[in-house]
Each structure stands twice: as C-alpha cells, then as structure tokens.
Amino acid sequence: MKSVVFGQYYPADSFIHRMDPRAKVILSVLFIVCTFLCRNAVSFFLMTAAALCLVLLSRIPVHLVLRSIRPLILILIFTSLINVFMTKGEMLLTPSWNIPLPWGKTWSIRIYAEGLWNAAFMILRIFILLIGTSIFLSFTTTPIAMTDALEQLFSPLKKIKIPVHDIAMMTTIALRFIPTLLEETEKIMNAQKARGADFISGGLIKRAKALLPVLIPLLISAFNRAYELATAMECRCYNGGEGRTRLKVLQLRFSDVLAILFLIAFVVGIFFLNRLGLIYTMK
C-alpha cells in the first residue's frame, strides 16, 4: 500500500523526538520570541549556533532541513533586496547613481552599510525561525501528538466556551481519513480513466473540469463516511469530551522542564546582549 507521509515528520530516535510535544510547542514559541529579540551581530551569531545545534540534536539529515527552506528562497531574495535598497543610514558605500526613469523622474540608488547589515539579519532571522520551528514541530512531532499537545495546552479555553476537545477530535479524524480519502480518490480516478476520462491533457481549465467527476463522488462518499463514522462513534459511547480518560497521558519530564528553563535563560541573555550595542545593532 502507498505510504502517506503527513507533513514533514521524520522518524528518528533523538532527544527532541522524545520530548513532550507540549514542551516542544512552548519551546518553539520561546524560540520565535528569541529570533525577534535579536538585534546585533553577536546575538544573531548565537542564535545561528543554537539553530545548528538543534539540527544536530534532532538527527534530521541536513539536506532535508535545507530542502524545507527552498520554497522560501524567493521571499528571502526579495526581502534582502528591499533592505539593501531602501534602508537609509549614515555610511554610504556607493556614489549616488541616478537612473532616469522613462516617465521623467530620476531614481537615485544609494546603498548604505546599514542596509547590508539589515539584509543579512533579515535573511538569518527567517532562516533561524524556520529551522527552529520546523525542528521542534514538523520534523520531530507527529501531527497527532501535536493535536494532543494543543488540546491540552488550550484546555483552559474551555472555561470561555471554546470547544477545544471537539476541534482536537475533528483534527484527529481528519488526519485519520487523509490516507483513506487519498486511496479513494485514486480508485475513482482509475474508474474514470477506465471509462475514457482524460486528466492530463489540455489547459488548466480543461483539466480542472475533468476533475469534477472525481470530486463529486469523492464528496458524496466522504459524507456517507462521516455519517457512518458518527454512528460508529455513538455506538462506542462517545459523548463529547466530558469524563474521558486517555490511554496515553502526556508527561512533562524533568528534561523537558530543563529545556524550557534553558531557553528562557537564552531569551533573557539575548535581551541583554542587544543593549550592549556590539558591532551593529538593528534599529
């Protein structure tokens, strides 16, 4: 049977894989705070080092991590160009080139040292952000563990009538049915192909139209499945989240707490480093 990989989860046995998913959610939030606090070269250097340590700790092949960044290259180039050309500072690096524009105005290009620094920092920031969060969340945590973690972290929201359990249950079921529905799509497509349907030739609109006879049976069957599943769940005494126990209880271990404390210390450290104004500080 076709193996379906959800997201980017990479199965391995590492310290980060074994962490409590709730701890990982908290850690990635702290990590994000950290990257946004960074303002000078030393703190960025430290953050980069931290991100690299995470990659090594998680035992995820480096090329996989880099591949996950690839779709963002355009954004990276774009933001860095904007930073290079639009930042105004005090250290002018180039003579001011004036380029006449066709509609009569002139555009003067001035590149400042601050612009280059800012561009470099922005690139690093996006890089670190992405590596940090994907190591903590998508690479080392299965979607289902993630759902459990979020359900428990957000359970205080039940007090203000947010149906946390129901949302988590729906997510679990959605995840459970992804492979089933994929398989079904394939079956329907094969059935249509056998009757002469053509899904590959023609332009975008023609191909989209050709998918309609696949989508409609799929939708109908999904509704039937939903109805049957609801009956089956009722038969198994499902009665909402009230009074449920759990087979697998998440346990926050000492090492998880330690990791969180360590990262909090890191956040504080970065905060003070910024005040020292070493080399260059971003505004």
Added chain:
Amino acid sequence: MSEHFIESENLCYSYRVGNGKEDVPALKGITLTVEKGEYVAILGHNGSGKSTFAKLLNQILEPTSGKLIVGGTDLSGGELSDEEILSLRRRVGMVFQNPDNQLVATIVEDDVAFGPENLGVPQPELRKRVDDALLTVGMQDYAAQEPHRLSGGQKQRVAIAGILAMRPECIVLDEATAMLDPAGRREVLDTVRMLNRQDGITVLNITHYMNEAALADRVIVIHDGKLLLQGTPDEVFARRDLLRQVGLEVPQCSELIHRLRAERIPLEGDRISDPDGCADMICRAFGMKDREEKSHG
C-alpha cells in the same frame, strides 16, 4: 430475571421520509427472543429490515411501536437517561460493514482505547483492557500500526477489539464481513465464534451469506420487515422452497441434498447445514461406511 438477552414483541419501526410527511415501514411487527450466550444469525435480503433491527438494539434508532427489552433495559418506552443509553451501548457492541468508517484513531491501540476512554476507564485498567482486547483478537503485534496499513479482516478484528475493550455482553455484527475477502471473513468469524464459546458473549450476526448463517446456533430469517422463519440452521435450510420465494439461496451443500432427494435418492439425516454432515449422509446412502476413517487417516 429471565435468561433472555433480547426480547422483542410486535416491534415496529418506520423511517420518516420527505420532511416527515411519509412513513416507510422497515419493521412490521417482529417478535423474537435471543438467549444469553447464544450465537444467532439474522438472515435477510437488502432492505429486509435486518440492519434496522440492529440499530434498534442499542438505541441508535427508537422503536415506533411494540416492545423491546435488551439486557433488562426496556427500550420501547423511550426517554432513557444518558447513563442508561451509555450503559446499553457498552453492553451491546456493534461492528459495521465498512471497516474504514468505524476506526477513529490513527493508531491501532488508540482506536481500541476509544470506547473505554469514553467510558472514563482509569489507568492502569485502561491499558490492560486494550492489551487484553488486542491479544484476544490476535492483533497484539499491530498495536502501534496505522489502521490504513491493515487488511480488511485485520481492521474488522481491531474494530471487534475496540468493542471488547468495553467489556460487552453482546456483539452485533451488522454485515461486518460483507466487504471482506474470504480469508478476512474467516478471521472475523473465527474470532467471533471463539468469543461466543470461551467468554459466553451473545453474538448476533446479521448477514446475507448463507454459509455464515450455517455457523450459528440459531437462524432467524427476516423478510419485508417480518419474521419469516426461525430455527437451527438445519431446520431453516430444510425449507429451501420458502427461502427461494424470498430470494435467498440455501448453502451449496444443502442445495445438493435437496436436489439428490428430488432425484429420489434416499438420504437419511438432517445435518444439511454442515458440509461434513451432508457428506456423511451421501456416504451412508451409497453404502460407504469408511469416510470418517479415510478423512482422518
């Protein structure tokens, strides 16, 4: 208290169609009893009302009229409390036709735990129940698997384990083998038979496969919302012509006996639901006495 697990008297159910304007009767007065620990097959064609009967048993549907008592709980009066409904559903477990549409979790053991989790079974009892249930159906090696990687028969066994973990008194199979291949069907039926024999769990197998009905202690034939016939498989399959009138075929071995008898070959005995029984009858009729020894030798 009586030993009846299910007791129905003149049980009726009608589906409401067209915004409640029209009633389509599915059950038109069913009177039957099922004893504790019995293995009963309910036979019937599509649309005979047999699945509707199943859904009445654990209050997924409520009877329109008539009497229905399941495990000492009267379901015909309506207005059961939530606790009563939960307790009923715990005791009467259901396995449905499509194995994919009854597994909730992404991992086998989590799915088995779903029922007891809903009942609020605490740890470590919960863990024990899950492990026991998986062991009983022989799926202990697949505890950490994803359900979509299992075969149809394995999925149905996981579904049965999910019900066993609730410690039921009765298991209702609602065409649970209809979508399985012969090997998968065998797996499921063997499991159910063992549960019936060893743990005394009442089994109701709702099916349209004659060979499956032949395995039961008693067969109940439902046609057009009414009870047509009931008795041991031998008794029921002896009524070939009546079954044929309602579009049901007897198993091949019973059919053979019927045809041989039509040719005036004198076959004595009545074990016509069982291929071995039929073979013995034929051997005896043709004067061969050593079939037993041959087949065992």
